[in-house]
Amino acid sequence: MFGLNLPLSRNYILPPIVLSVIAILLMALDLRDMLEFHRQLISEGEFWRILSSQYIHTNWTHLGLNLIGILFIWILHAEHTSTSRYFTHIILLGIWTGVGIWLFCPDIKVYTGLSGLLHGIIVWGALKDIQTKEPTGVLLFLGIAGKLAWEQYAGPSAEVGNLINSRVAIESHLIGAIGGVVLAIPLFKEKFGLAKN
Template sequence: MFDLPLAPRYLLPPAFLIVLCAVLMLPPVQALLTFNRELIDQGEFWRILTSQYVHTNWTHWLLNVVGVVFIWVLHAEYRSPKTYAVHLLLLGLWTGLGIWLFCPDIRIYTGLSGLLHGVIVWGAIKDIKVGERTGVLLFLGILGKLAWEQYAGPSDEVGQLISSRVAIESHLIGAIGGVVLALPLLWQKK
């Protein structure tokens, strides 16, 4: 059967992330943390990172919760709580900086999806490294999803659900960040 990683060291980090993102949905907090290019250009640089953890609405939050749970089921045992936190911070910063530097058309941005793409890519590479054949399928699946998004553009249906344009650029930036984060894995022995 399928064993879920229910030990507190595996369960608490994603649970904390989910609760944190819910708390950050409070309107006054959300307004202070959202990626807003104009305000960042005026010196509110924290928004580059904090925007990764706030959401446009509860549907947006819930969609990202599904992603967090999916990653927990697949790869929780690969990360200690410290590594989990470091990965979320590094990929959040990477994604936010990437949007700020390379996506000038994105004026407002929120959501975990960019950094979650990085987390899942790192996990797929770790799967491959430890000999899990499903890692190749997962990596190819993410690669195909990213290619499709770049070709077809953002989903209008999901955009309506989250009350915002889906920032597919963040998915690509996050996934690239996941590859960069996984580079040390390539030099580790099995």
Template sequence: MFELPTNKEYLIGPASLAILSTILMLFGLGPHLDFDRNAIADGEIWRILSGQFTHSNWYHLMLNLLGILFIWLLHAEYTTLRKYWLNVLFLGLFTGLMILLFSLNIVVYTGLSGLLHGLIVWGALEDIKRKLTTGYLLFIGVWAKVCWEQYAGASTDVAKLIDSRVAIEAHLFGAVGGVVLAVIYLFYKTKKPA
């Protein structure tokens, strides 16, 4: 029987991420926090990370909140509150830096989708470490989606819904970040004294 991961330790991380993103939207803080290449060049380097938590509109936020919920259902038991936020901050920073360095066509970026792709990939690899077949399916599924987007482009329906370009590059960078995160944990575990 499937049990929801309702332990407080599993709930606080995803709930706090959802609340943070909602508050930023509610108070219209996007213009001050969005990833904005020009503002970053002018010294507002916090936007590399903070833009991951802002959204173009309420539909965009709702899609990302559903992503948070989905990941919580799949992989909540793999993290503590501290580990959850370390993962979120690492993946948000990784995605933002990759966009800054390698996607010069992106001037403004908002949303959690890049780091959410990273969380899904990292969770799938955790499943695989535990010999769960679903981990392989999820890992392959996410990479198939990311590769398809790189080939065919973003969904025009989603772009209309969120009133913004879908940054498929962020999905790719986030997924790569999820693999990097898993390797970092693996390296840390092997170097940790017994």
């Protein structure tokens, strides 16, 4: 019988719990109208929506799917990060995804959800796996790349869209994943000795 060696240290478990609690509280307090990415209102000066929209959801199913994503990432990659790095990543990737949607996705008028930045976090984790020679790193990275390619080819899932009461913003997945690659650049500077002494 095998046992899971879960990363249960406080340093590993606290950040995803805090992120989950924040997302749950924002949903319970029904702050979507105030915090969602709303292109017209952002253009009128409500710039906080670029970031705040990343942490709110259309409904409880949408939130539940992203909480599963947080759990999955914790199981896979908690030991790669620290509390400060975790929160730095979720803020930087939140800004990156929001700004990317604003600049490159003019057809997206309203957006909510963690999925864009979560794609960035899992891509960073896969690249960290590769840097540390974890055997599953390449497979995970290729799996995410294949998922993103399929989404861009086939379009958003209508079934998931019905569950979350919104079109799945596959563009945010790609933008977030690119952000994860950008965040991983220093890992490979270290790996190949390109960092300045």
